[in-house]
Amino acid sequence: MSFTNQKKFDAGPRRWALRGDLLDFTAAPSWGDTESPAVRFDRDHWLLIEDGRIVGRQAHEPDDSWARKDHAGQLVLPGFIDTHVHCPQLEVIGSYGTELLDWLKRYTFPSECAFADPVRSRAGAEVFLDALLASGTTAAVVFATVHKVSAEALFDSAAARGMRLITGKVLMDRHAPDGLRDDVVQAEQDCIDLIGRFHGRDRLAYAVTVRFAPTSTPEQLAMAGALCRADASLYMQTHVAENRAEVAWVGELFPQARSYLDVYDSVGLVHERSVLAHGIYLDPHDRVVVTDRGAQVAHCPSSNLFLGSGLFDWPGAAFNVSLASDVGGGTTLSLPRNMLDAYKVQALRGERLTAWCALHAATRGAAEALQLGGEIGGLSVGQVADLCVWDWARGPVAEARDAVARELHERVFAWMTLADERNLAACYVAGRQRV
Structure with a gap:
């Protein structure tokens, strides 16, 4: 991980920006739908964070008034x-x-x-x-x-x-x-x-x-x-x-x-x-x-x-x-490990759990069920910057699988199937890095 300017991130800047592949949900995905309009995915975007809350997301690089944390090529999810x-x-x-x-x-x-x-x-x-x-x-x-x-x-x-x-x-x-x-x-x-x-x-x-x-x-x-x-x-x-x-x-x-x-x-x-x-x-x-x-x-x-x-x-x-x-x-x-087990449970019942339904249940869906949707569970402006950043793949098996993934659900499902806590690159709570 690197910075693109000299501001010291560990000091906890009020305004900073995180770069990565941003994925969250705007609604609940339908069961079995692998191409869901509820999925919001912005490859190589910036998330702008001020005083622990998300204040913007954009494709272009922010100006030098923002401290920057570069997670380019990594998956950024809500905590x-x-x-x-x-x-x-x-x-x-x-x-x-x-x-x-x-x-x-x-x-x-x-x-x-x-x-x-x-x-x-x-x-x-x-x-x-x-x-x-x-x-x-x-x-x-x-x-x-x-x-x-x-x-x-x-x-x-x-x-x-x-x-x-x-x-x-x-x-x-x-x-x-x-x-x-x-x-x-x-x-x-x-x-x-x-x-x-x-x-x-x-x-x-x-x-x-x-x-x-x-x-x-x-x-x-x-x-x-x-x-x-x-x-x-x-x-x-x-x-x-x-x-x-x-x-x-x-x-x-x-x-x-x-x-x-x-x-x-x-x-x-x-x-x-x-x-x-x-x-x-x-x-x-x-x-x-x-x-x-x-x-x-x-x-x-x-x-x-x-x-x-x-x-x-x-x-x-x-x-x-x-x-x-x-x-x-x-x-x-690890909730990714539990997502995989949830897939196995449904497979034994003759059903197929998508990565979208699994991820939604651990992010936006859980937040809304707890009546906390305005605070956590997504990467929307106004929400608290509780974030986790993941390597898409770790190790030769996962890297080989990731390299041939043809579309977004296939890639995220492979991540869900093969990732564990070793894939975690960083974890932020209210904009402060904790892992």
């Missing part, structure tokens, strides 16, 4: 948005031999207990957020642990990096080991305190965070719903219909509910700021409810394949679908 990922699970990624419920008991819950320690929480948050950035992910909806200090550490660490982060203290008051249970009264007090201190500060937002229905009593679920009703700007995140055994367990615990989703919907937890992870076994009525409420499903393909949870019906979804890594049920924080 990725991971809509469902667990901070404390990096230590259990790649754990052998279990499905969801046993995996939680054997690996995840013991690992999460350590986050009661504020020092451990802060160290974990630092490593986790740096790992996201090293994968080209600049914004995320994150699960902390049941411990208040784990959410505090994430908020503080994200603010120090200028990241858009949505998180919250996990709610679990039953069916969890000692050290991972809270109670309704204290949990509510903790949530209210965290909301007051962090929600809306910098680029932070609070998510009422229900682990999943089996680990919350009806009283705690009702409390969570009341928090959402009291402040419509709050997010809500949880898991739903991920695994057949999990769905059956929810049926036993909540016999009065029509479905797993109904457990949440009946107490006001399904709304336009709800992020529902997985959603593999939503029935037709559930799908209508998700659509009508304006909620989204965070599709976690790597996790669904690794844990053997099932195959998500993406083209059958009328609701918003975003892309997520999950981790450690998933096997990588």
Whole structure:
């Protein structure tokens, strides 16, 4: 990477320009459409950035009043948005031999207990957020642990990096080991305190965070719903219909509910700021409810394949679908790797996922589902300059494939299939280089 003038980029100039192959979306691409009018691609263009926001994009070189960063010949995308990922699970990624419920008991819950320690929480948050950035992910909806200090550490660490982060203290008051249970009264007090201190500060937002229905009593679920009703700007995140055994367990615990989703919907937890992870076994009525409420499903393909949870019906979804890594049920924080796994999931269902639908779900689509489309998810004037820059190809195999790509979708699909975090050339958050 080089500069075309003498201004020192590391000092953080107010006005600077980035050169590269700019790709983002002006609308949602249609399923199966490889020549989509929703795709905006400007080869060898300049993106103008001032005070951390995009103020222009142009073909001609800017004048000498702009510091310049030259990524010519590299792919410039909006920073990725991971809509469902667990901070404390990096230590259990790649754990052998279990499905969801046993995996939680054997690996995840013991690992999460350590986050009661504020020092451990802060160290974990630092490593986790740096790992996201090293994968080209600049914004995320994150699960902390049941411990208040784990959410505090994430908020503080994200603010120090200028990241858009949505998180919250996990709610679990039953069916969890000692050290991972809270109670309704204290949990509510903790949530209210965290909301007051962090929600809306910098680029932070609070998510009422229900682990999943089996680990919350009806009283705690009702409390969570009341928090959402009291402040419509709050997010809500949880898991739903991920695994057949999990769905059956929810049926036993909540016999009065029509479905797993109904457990949440009946107490006001399904709304336009709800992020529902997985959603593999939503029935037709559930799908209508998700659509009508304006909620989204965070599709976690790597996790669904690794844990053997099932195959998500993406083209059958009328609701918003975003892309997520999950981790450690998933096997990588890299959203390009998850795009590839999403393609494999759909291929097993007899469908074909385009690079456009996959990329949109990790950028503009996720941003709009989070009601953040004016801030992130694109390369439009006025948006925050959260960007990731990629080598089109790394290594002899990818370079040979890239050299013979005939049109744009073929080239981007090959990048999606063969790229990983080693292809990342740079990552910018609010115009500041972080990787």
